[in-house]
Amino acid sequence: MTQGRDLARPRATIVDVAQAAGVSRQTVSNVLNNPERVASPTLARVRQEIERLGFTPNAAAQQLRRHLARAYGFEVNPSAARRMGHIVDGFLVELTVAAPGYNSHLVTFASEAENPITGYERLLGTGLVDGFVITDTLREDPRPRWLVDNEVPFVSFGRMWDSPELGRWVDVDGRAGMEMAVRHLLAMGYERVAYLGWESGSPLGDDRRRGWLAALAEAGLAEEPLAGYTRDELMDATRAANGLLDRLAPLDGTAALLCASDMLALGAMRSLRGRGLEAGRDVGLVGFDDSTVAEALRLTSLRQPLHEAAHHAWRILHQAGSDSSLSALLSPSLIIRSSSSFEAA
Amino acid sequence: MTQGRDLARPRATIVDVAQAAGVSRQTVSNVLNNPERVASPTLARVRQEIERLGFTPNAAAQQLRRHLARAYGFEVNPSAARRMGHIVDGFLVELTVAAPGYNSHLVTFASEAENPITGYERLLGTGLVDGFVITDTLREDPRPRWLVDNEVPFVSFGRMWDSPELGRWVDVDGRAGMEMAVRHLLAMGYERVAYLGWESGSPLGDDRRRGWLAALAEAGLAEEPLAGYTRDELMDATRAANGLLDRLAPLDGTAALLCASDMLALGAMRSLRGRGLEAGRDVGLVGFDDSTVAEALRLTSLRQPLHEAAHHAWRILHQAGSDSSLSALLSPSLIIRSSSSFEAA
DNA sequence: TTGTAGGCGTTATCAT
DNA sequence: ATGATAACGCCTACAA
Secondary structure (H helix, E strand, C coil): CCCCCCCCCCCCHHHHHHHCCCCHHHHHEEEEEEEHHHCCHHHHHHHHHHHHHHHCCHHHHHHHHHHCCCEEEECCCCCCCCCCCCCHHHHHHHHHHHHHCCCEEEEECCCCCCCCCHHHHHHHHHCCECCCCCCCCCCHHHHHHHHHHHCEEHHHHECCCCCCCCCCCEEECHHHHHHHHHHHHHCCCCCEEEEEEEECCHHHHHHHHHHHHHHHHHHCCCCCEEEEEECHHHHHHHHHHHHHHHHHCCCCCEEEEECHHHHHHHHHHHHHHHHCCCCCCCEECCCECCHHHHCCCCEEEEECHHHHHHHHHHHCCCCCCHHHHHCCEECCCCCCCCCCCCCCC | CCCCCCCCCCCCHHHHHHHHCCHHHHHHHHHCCCCCCCHHHHHHHHHHHHHHHHCCCCCHHHHHHHHCEEEEEEEHHHHHCCCCCCCHHHHHHHHHHHHHHCCEEEEEECCCCCCCHHHHHHHHHHHHCCCCEEECCCCCCCHHHHHHHHCEEEEEEECCCCCCCCEEEEECCCHHHHHHHHHHHHHCCCCEEEEEEEEECCCCHHHHHHHHHHHHCCCCCCCCCCCEEEEHHHHHHHHHHHHHHHHHCCCCCCEEEECCCHHHHHHHHCCCHHCCCCEEECCCEEEEECCCHHHCCEEEEEEECHHHHHHEEEEEEECCCHHHHCCCCCCCCEEEECCCCHHHC
């Protein structure tokens, strides 16, 4: 199948540089890895030759020698790929952009559906990666346990809800985000804030819901909190929002709806439009994840700090050990659009 | 910064297997790469030891020896990442899932904004990859030229419009998709099909537009084709759709709107709802890319065959040479929902 | 400060 | 059918 094409013009090696600069190959290696050991004139001369020859150390040789790939596996999940928001895709992009700063690369892979560990085992076996970034952690996720047991460095994007101390993670504080959103809505003049969330059982959803409740309590509005729960599907969300809006009346700009996701918020928007109402003016509306659609529909939404999360993840990966004190809970930022601030329309 | 952790329990090497099986390491290598040269009993014994010891060949050593990484670079584009549809993300996922079938891996990387070649040069220099998958090809894209000049294997997802013969690509036939959509709309009973596309200058958009025109001509409906053009933004699309719908009247189920993207179709949907009209029943509506939102809104849309495209891309990468005869234009499939078939609602 | 020797794990070549 | 030898490009130790 794969035919080698050794034909491609051979790249300069450390030996070529050494000869050109009139030094031993070891000196060139030192120039690269321990420049302080090399005398200035030599250093300059070698560096010039490196530049001239366009020499780049061969990664395979380095890996072989160092027993270190400086690369990490990133599992892509075909089933999760088609969700709205695509937060994981964005995280992969940010990790990739940040990678050079950590002398690292990312290798993508997919696990078999039957056994979520196979992909990890195989990739690790080849030595192609030193560790992993895991995402989409579920309850009872077998991956953290396996990684810890095998002493494989890893970082999870998303808390491991079962056992937060099992390894390290970076996550976004949905609860704090929701509190922020409630405070914002109240500040904008909405007096009642209902919640549209997912059916219980999702730790992520429960966390966000708690933020809503906490902010209500803080504002002294905790009696009879109004909420609706549904699947993360547009039609279901529209229906659920309808029910909620009925109970939220009057819809005269004094009520707002806080949603656990942009999809739910989108459903609420449809419901509003069906009644001839407008988000923002008649009912405050806030979503979560700041998807493309939120932007398009001028929906206020909570944006995850993916850039910061990526850098934190790299730092964790490059810090030996597994003490969970490095785990970080980052705050999302509220992107305010006209669905929660009528003047800004 | 990065501290080695050679500590991780060392993996079995080919030598371990050889000793355990009582053969030379070369024989083990043959079992792996040229099993036909090895006698059956030996083969079985060695394989058993491989299994028992959980031996996996070290990728770095193989790369070093073979001058072949069996890995390809995939550039992620931060600025393009937030588009609706996220087709490129989906393609990356499909490529990753298909990769094991081609004994390959994907390494992600990002180029600097100033110089789109830097990332390619660097990654190739390390020998970490044998070639590249490029996406988001623009007019005057310098990458294909550079890759060809440097004899670097690559495949482009998306035609290189300037010079289709420069290397090989896999693309989706937007034109054929649009023809399909028009035929479908006519078959569903809509009698007039207007087009909502992007402002001119995008070869992709022009191609799709041509499909619409061709299908109209085929049906003998080519006189006075009605069209509107705008940016791929929701608000602009809504406005443009408004204008188009005015000219399309009567909107009594005899007219349809074919859109160059789901975003444009979403704008049209908003415009329809603003008039109290319903997509499907009152005006046929078709989008492009089958995004999550299209699914949620029951919007008929053209879906790109990413799975097939991924396999084709791998085949191209594994076929030496650069004759462009391998390039492929794949047909999208029309996902029919209620926005173009009222009965199905 | 610079150079020499050895080996990381694998495979191609050539011999037996 | 199997094995010995050398080499891929680099880095760590040690020696000069």
